[in-house]
Amino acid sequence: MDTIAILDYGSGNLRSAQRALERVGARVELTADPAVAIEAAGLVVPGVGAFAACMAGIDAVDGQRIIAERLDRERPVLGICVGMQVLFERGIEHGVQARGCGRWPGTVRALEADVIPHMGWNTVEPAAGSVLFAGLDARTRFYFVHSFAACEWTGSPDALLTRSVHGEPFLAAVEDGPLSATQFHPEKSGDAGATLLENWLKSVRS
Template identity: 65%
Template sequence: MSKSVALLDYGSGNLRSAQRALERVGADVTVTSDPKIAVDADGLLVPGVGAFAACMAGLNAVHGPRIIGQRLAGGRPVLGICVGMQILFEEGNEHGVHTRGAGEWPGTVERLHARILPHMGWNTVERAADSQMFAGLDADTRFYFVHTYGVRDWTLETDDLTTPPSVAWAEHESDRFVAAVENGPLWATQFHPEKSADAGAQLLTNWLSTL
């Protein structure tokens, strides 16, 4: 039986490519801004293209932070992609404009320290050997990135009773940034699995297996 995935439509774009990629790996996808559908689906995918502030405005307009919070409170999987990952952090800083994010993780989305921007192309990712997100993928597997901003400092602390998130990293011109996070039911990638060919399809398949 297919897993149902709500693809959250909050005006960020990038919906159809994500929808097609999920359907190719067997998901039953509904593109929606309806909170009930988004909360009740087996999985929720939060896409994102564009500026942090504009994406947060769109997300707030459809009660996105509340939807994400409700799902996570019940242990229900959420996957954020690109700016859909960035908005999960506390704050975005673009062109001197500070915008509050959804606040699931501490940290600031900021401009990468690189001469050539945007960072566009295929990169390897440094991740934990026991990662569920990257299961079945070799360490030298490349994923497709296109972004100018990212999270350059991971600050989340955990206690002895909490399983720490698994954080994957990548580099552009020697500037290191968060490439992906696995945090219980909350997964996110800075790269685009829907544009990463077979590697992206495997990652999405791994996510569907958690639903």
């Protein structure tokens, strides 16, 4: 069985991501070892909390190089929540700008909504041809906890973009070749999240 590595850079939701992946049949290793993270069949980059703090943790374990080397070799990477946000060029939180990994152009910013954070279950509008959302009903809900998001896309026109709305439309998921990410937490989204992770695993193994 192929191993899925979860990048251990101090993020708080490592164990829940591990349990969710194991639930759908993955063999999972939590690691900060670049060699292990680069060579694993798939790599998950989780994230909770502040953009800048997550980037500091990623840099401390050479995470940008790990992600870059994997993508150069067309090896799958999945970002979750802030692990999605840091894939963009920059994040702005409370007036402070932080540099991201720059895998995608654009800025993560505060959502413009009457109620912040966006916390709880919400539907999404999957992109046509999505691998992550294959077999899921259009009314399926996923669990979100965030106050910031990427709302505009200026990256590859071939990327599959899934959106949701909380006050304004924002990117709920991106599928861009070997690099995929979700703003919601599949590991907290019950059976729907398990199906999404299983779909990702199938793409890793194909």
